[in-house]
Amino acid sequence: MLEKIEIIQRFNFKKLNKHYDCFIIDLVRGNAYFNINEMIYPDRFFETNYLASYPWSPILNDLKKRVSSKIHHLDEKSIDYIQKKFADLKLFNDFESESFSYFEKLENVYSCNINLYFSGDYQEYCIKNNFPENWIEFGEMLFNLFNFDVLNISNLEKIVTNLFFNIQHDGVYDKKNNRLELTSIEFGHYEVYPYDTPHPSVMVDVENREITGYYEKEDIDLTVLYNLLEKYGVYEWIFESYQNKSKNHDSPVLDGYDWYLELVFNNSIIWNILGHNEYPDTYLCLAYDVKKLTGLDLLEIESIPQEEIELFNNYGKEKLL
Incomplete structure (x- = not known):
């Protein structure tokens, strides 16, 4: 018989956000409550609300x-309902x-x-991109019991x-098969020690066809941008199928660099990946092309040790076959 459910959720919007x-539903003691809440540096940059200009602020x-x-106190009727409904x-x-580690070398926006x-x-399940079939119905059940959106x-x-x-491979679609419109891209790459705060290196305003940051250009050719994203499977970097090097080899670097890539669709829908001295399999392949196009090492190839570069080159070539 089911005795307890622990729901642990993580949201990663850049390193400091x-x-x-952890929400616990204890069916033996008949109560439910938040056990752990950790906002990492919640007000380092913002005194009250998060700036509305960021898509992740709301x-x-x-x-x-x-x-x-x-x-939340649960009576016998509620306990019986949870056990039967579950x-x-x-x-x-x-x-x-999906796989889980307390120290993820590559992190998505959301995990549960x-x-x-x-x-x-005892059973444990990890959810990052793929959800159980009845997940939304499970969320509705919890909302009806506790009067808030437990599963977000x-x-x-x-x-x-x-x-x-x-x-x-060619983009992100809604469940009606409508392709979402890419509206902005932000990339940041920064040293872990001495401590550096996340900051963008390159920003692409797709709507206005403009690049700012370490490289600036107006009236950019969006076809080139879309071709690069599709060629190297960037939309799918959040899946483990593009993280083979990271799964099979640990980086020898202890401090090194953190980085993030954020894509925003329809001005409000967020795709994000963060890395800690690790990169998706085709990251370097993309970095080489970006360097050829701009003449600058915008994706920081030179920050990666040579032995790691050789591994990424091999995994990247294999992925592109």
């Missing part, structure tokens, strides 16, 4: 407000859990761990995962 919380503001010390949902039947405690059994379903409507979107 993260949110982590999400972080909502996350900051939703966590409370309230203890069993009926068959949430994790035939579900393939579900820990299930049964009488004499509404926030996930603005984050690129397979819950509400289809991520393809």
Whole structure:
């Protein structure tokens, strides 16, 4: 019989804008509550609300407000309902859990761990891009019980995962197969030590066809941009299928560099990946082409050790076959 559910969710919007919380539903003691809430440097740059100019600001503001010390008390009827409804949902039947590490070398915007405690059994599942079939129905069940969006379903409507979107080699589509419009790109690359704050190196305003940052250009050819993103499978970098080098080899660098790439679609829908001395398999392939086009090492090839470059070259070539 199901005795406890732990729902651990992480949101990563650049290094200094993260949110982590754990909501526990204890069916033995008959209560539910937030056990852990950690906003990493929540007000380092913003005294009150996050700046509205950032697409992720409404999400972080909502996350900051939703966590409370309230203890939700569950009566026997509610406990029976949760146990029966959860069993009926068959949430994790035939579900393939994604890999998880407490120190992720490559991080997506969102991840969720579900820990299930049964009488004499324990199960753990990790969700990053692929969700159980009845996930939204599970979220509706929790909302009806606790009167708030426990699974952040509404926030996930603005984050690129397979819950509400289809991520393809040539772009991101909604569930009606409408291709989302890419409106901006931001890339940042910075030293871990001495401590450096995340900052953009290159920004692309797709709507105005303009590049700013370390390289500036107006009236850019968007066809070149779209071809590069598609050629190197950038939209799919958030999947483990583009992270083979990272999975199979650890970087010898201890401090080194952090980096992030953020794509914004329709002015509000966020695709994001962060790295810690690790990169997707085709990152260097893209970096070489960007350097040829601009004459600048905008993706910081020179910051990567030579032995790592050789590995990335091999994995990149294999991926492009």
